[in-house]
Amino acid sequence: MSVFGAVMERLAAGESPRQAARTLAIRVDVAQAVADEAARMGLVLAPAEACGTCVPASKPGCAGCPFSR
Amino acid sequence: MTTATRTASVLLVGNPNVGKSTLFNALTGSRQHVVNAPGTTVELMEGTWTPADAPVTLVDLPGTYSLIARSPDEQVAASAVRDDAHDLAVVVVDATALSRSLYVLGQVARAGRPVVVALTMTDLAASRGQAPDVEALRASLGVPVVAVNGRSRAGLDGLAEAVANALHRPTHVVDVPPPAPDADLEDNLAHAQDLFDWVERVADAALPVDEHRHTLTDRVDRVLLNPWAGVPAFLAVVWAVLQLTTVVATPLMDAAAGLIDGPVAESVAAGLASLGAPAWVGSFATGGLLAGVATVLSFIPLMALIFASVTILESSGYLARVAVVTDRAMRAIGLDGRAMLPLIVGFGCNVPAVSATAVLPHARQRLLTGLLVPLTTCTARLTVYLLLAHAFFPGHAGTVVFGMYVASIALVVLGGLVARRTVMRDLRPEPLLIALPDYQWPHLRTLVAGVWTRVLSFVRKAGTVILAAVALLWVLQAIPVHGDHAPTEVPIEDSLYGATAQAVAPAFAPMGLDDWRIASSLVAGVAAKEVVVGALAQAYSVEDPGDSSDSAEATTLGERIRATLVETSGGSPGAAALAFMVFVLGYLPCLATLAEQRRLYGWRWTAGAAGAQFALAYVLATAVFQVGRLL
Numbered sequence: 001m002s003v004f005g006a007v008m009e010r011l012a013a014g015e016s017p018r019q020a021a022r023t024l025a026i027r028v029d030v031a032q033a034v035a036d037e038a039a040r041m042g043l044v045l046a047p048a049e050a051c052g053t054c055v056p057a058s059k060p061g062c063a064g065c066p067f068s069r
Numbered sequence: 070m071t072t073a074t075r076t077a078s079v080l081l082v083g084n085p086n087v088g089k090s091t092l093f094n095a096l097t098g099s100r101q102h103v104v105n106a107p108g109t110t111v112e113l114m115e116g117t118w119t120p121a122d123a124p125v126t127l128v129d130l131p132g133t134y135s136l137i138a139r140s141p142d143e144q145v146a147a148s149a150v151r152d153d154a155h156d157l158a159v160v161v162v163d164a165t166a167l168s169r170s171l172y173v174l175g176q177v178a179r180a181g182r183p184v185v186v187a188l189t190m191t192d193l194a195a196s197r198g199q200a201p202d203v204e205a206l207r208a209s210l211g212v213p214v215v216a217v218n219g220r221s222r223a224g225l226d227g228l229a230e231a232v233a234n235a236l237h238r239p240t241h242v243v244d245v246p247p248p249a250p251d252a253d254l255e256d257n258l259a260h261a262q263d264l265f266d267w268v269e270r271v272a273d274a275a276l277p278v279d280e281h282r283h284t285l286t287d288r289v290d291r292v293l294l295n296p297w298a299g300v301p302a303f304l305a306v307v308w309a310v311l312q313l314t315t316v317v318a319t320p321l322m323d324a325a326a327g328l329i330d331g332p333v334a335e336s337v338a339a340g341l342a343s344l345g346a347p348a349w350v351g352s353f354a355t356g357g358l359l360a361g362v363a364t365v366l367s368f369i370p371l372m373a374l375i376f377a378s379v380t381i382l383e384s385s386g387y388l389a390r391v392a393v394v395t396d397r398a399m400r401a402i403g404l405d406g407r408a409m410l411p412l413i414v415g416f417g418c419n420v421p422a423v424s425a426t427a428v429l430p431h432a433r434q435r436l437l438t439g440l441l442v443p444l445t446t447c448t449a450r451l452t453v454y455l456l457l458a459h460a461f462f463p464g465h466a467g468t469v470v471f472g473m474y475v476a477s478i479a480l481v482v483l484g485g486l487v488a489r490r491t492v493m494r495d496l497r498p499e500p501l502l503i504a505l506p507d508y509q510w511p512h513l514r515t516l517v518a519g520v521w522t523r524v525l526s527f528v529r530k531a532g533t534v535i536l537a538a539v540a541l542l543w544v545l546q547a548i549p550v551h552g553d554h555a556p557t558e559v560p561i562e563d564s565l566y567g568a569t570a571q572a573v574a575p576a577f578a579p580m581g582l583d584d585w586r587i588a589s590s591l592v593a594g595v596a597a598k599e600v601v602v603g604a605l606a607q608a609y610s611v612e613d614p615g616d617s618s619d620s621a622e623a624t625t626l627g628e629r630i631r632a633t634l635v636e637t638s639g640g641s642p643g644a645a646a647l648a649f650m651v652f653v654l655g656y657l658p659c660l661a662t663l664a665e666q667r668r669l670y671g672w673r674w675t676a677g678a679a680g681a682q683f684a685l686a687y688v689l690a691t692a693v694f695q696v697g698r699l700l
Contacts, residue, residue: 027168
C-alpha cells in the first residue's frame with residue numbers, strides 16, 4: 001500500500017497524523033502532508049472544518065443564534 | 070534559457086514559514102517592490118537580484134504546502150509555477166520538515182520547471198539530530214542543493230552560482246513521478262500517492278531514522294479516543310461545563326434580572342409618569358420592553374460562560390476528538406459517521422446544522438441527517454432548561470440540564486435507528502475522516518475576543534428577536550376580542566393573545582401544563598426558541614398580581630412559573646416542569662430551521678418530519694408527566 005493510502009487508513013481509524021506516523025513508522029511531516037493534501041482534495045476534514053462551523057462567521061444562521069452572525 | 074534582451078524570471082517557492090521572505094530580502098536588498106499578481110488583488114514582492122553577470126527578476130511567491138490551492142494566495146503560487154514565462158524555481162526546503170517541503174518540490178518539478186533547492190533551517194535540524202545529508206539529497210534529486218541562511222547570509226554565494234548555472238543549463242529533478250494533467254479526483258489521488266512514495270524515498274536517503282517520541286497529545290488521546298472511555302469522558306466534560314456554568318451564572322443572572330425588574334423598572338415608570346406620558350406608554354415600557362431587556366441581560370453571564378467553554382474546547386483541539394469519538398459510536402449503531410458534524414453543529418444552532426448537511430455525499434444521507442438535526446437541542450432551548458431547572462431543581466440544575474442533552478442525543482439516535490429501519494433502509498454508513506491537531510493551550514486573547522464577539526452577537530441578534538417578540542405580544546395583549554376596553558386596560562382573558570392562549574391551553578393538560586401563559590410561550594416559541602422565556606416573562610409581568618392567587622407570593626419568574634405548575638399539575642410541579650422541558654426539546658423546529666429544511670428537502674419531507682416530531686414530543690412529554698407524578 002502507498003504511504004498516502006496507509007496514512008488515510010490510520011486517519012479513518014481515528015488517529016492523528018502524529019499517531020499515524022508512529023503506527024506506520026514514517027516521518028511526522030509526511031503524515032501531516034498527507035492529511036493536508038487529502039483535505040485539499042476534499043477527502044479529509046481539517047479540524048477547523050470539523051468543529052468550527054459554529055464560529056461567529058458561519059452562514060447562514062437563525063435570527064437569534066449567537067453562534068452565527 | 071535567457072537572451073540578451075530578456076531578464077530571466079526566478080520564482081521563490083516553498084512552504085509557509087521556511088525563511089523564504091528572509092532569503093528574498095537577503096538576495097534583493099532594497100531592490101524590491103510590491104506588485105499585484107496578474108488578475109488578482111494578491112500582492113507579491115518582486116525584486117532584482119544579480120546572481121552572476123546578469124540581473125534576474127526574483128518573485129517571492131506566497132507560501133503553500135501544495136499546488137492544489139485552497140486560497141487566492143495559494144492559487145497565485147500554483148499559477149506562477151505552471152506559467153512558462155518563469156525560467157527557474159528556487160524551492161526553499163525546510164530542513165526541519167523535509168518531507169513537507171519535498172512534496173511541494175515534487176509538484177514544482179512535475180510542472181516542468183527547472184529547479185534549484187535552497188535548504189534552510191539546517192542549524193535547527195542539526196540541533197535536533199535530524200540534519201539532512203546534503204550530498205545524498207543532491208544525488209537523489211539530481212539538482213543543485215545549497216544550504217543557506219538568509220540572516221547570516223551563509224550560502225548565498227553558492228546559491229547565486231547554482232542559479233546562474235541553472236539559468237544557462239536548466240536542472241530538472243530526476244525520478245519524480247510524471248506530471249499530472251488537469252485531472253479528476255481519482256487521477257489526483259493516484260498522482261498524490263506516487264508523489265508521496267517518491268518523497269519517502271528521497272527523505273529516507275537524506276535523513277537519519279526518525280525517532281517517534283510519545284507526546285502529551287498521545288498520552289491524552291490514548292484515553293479520550295478510546296472507544297469505551299471516549300464517550301463517557303465526553304459526557305463528563307459536557308456535564309462539568311453545564312454544572313460550572315449554572316452554578317457560577319445563577320447569582321449573576323438573578324442580580325441582572327432583579328435590577329431591571331426592580332429599581333430600573335420603577336425608575337422608568339416614575340420618569341415616564343413625571344413627563345406626563347400616557348399610561349399605555351408606561352405599561353408598554355415596563356411590561357413589554359423592560360421585560361424583554363431583563364430576559365436578554367439575565368442570560369449574558371450564562372452565555373458568556375458557555376461561549377468561553379466552547380471556545381476553550383474548540384481551540385484546545387478537543388472538539389475534533391469529540392467528532393471522532395461520536396463518529397465511532399454512531400457507526401456502531403449503523404448511522405453514517407460523517408453525519409456527526411452537522412449534528413454536533415446542531416447543538417449550537419439548528420439552521421447552520423441543516424445547511425451543513427450539504428457536506429454529505431449522498432442525497433439520502435443529507436435528508437436523514439437534516440431531518441434529525443432539529444432533535445439536537447440548540448442553545449436557544451438551553452435558556453428554557455436553565456430557567457426551569459433552577460426553579461424546580463435548584464440543587465441539581467446542572468444535572469437536569471445535562472439530562473436534557475442526553476435525552477436529545479438519545480432522540481437523535483432513536484430517530485436515526487427508526488429511519489434506517491424504515492424509510493432509509495438503503496443507506497450505507499461511511500467513516501468520517503479528520504486530521505486531528507495536537508492539543509494546545511487556548512490563547513487568552515483569542516478566548517476573550519471570541520467570547521466578546523459571541524456575547525455581542527447574542528445581545529444584538531437574540532436580543533432583537535426577544536425584544537421584538539415581547540413587544541408584539543404586548544400589542545396582542547392590548548387588542549380586545551371581548552368587551553369594551555381601553556388598550557391598556559384589557560383583561561388578559563379578553564385580549565386576542567389571552568383568548569388564543571386559553572383556547573390552546575387545554576391541549577397541554579395531559580402534560581400538566583394547562584395554563585394560558587405556558588401555552589402562549591410554547592406557541593410563540595415556534596417562531597424562535599429564544600422567545601419562550603421572553604414570552605413567559607412578559608406574560609407574567611403584564612398580569613395583575615391581584616388577579617392571580619398562584620403568583621401573589623412569588624417574585625422571580627421561576628417562582629411564578631413554579632406557583633402556576635403547582636396548580637396545573639395537581640401537586641406534581643417537578644414532573645410538569647420536566648414535561649415542559651421535554652416538549653420544548655422536541656416539539657417543533659423554529660421557523661428559520663423549517664424554512665431551511667423546506668429549501669433543501671421540499672415541503673413534504675419538512676411537514677412530515679415536523680408532524681412526526683410534534684407527535685413524538687407530545688407523547689414523550691405526556692409520558693414524562695404521567696409517570697413522574699406517580700413517583
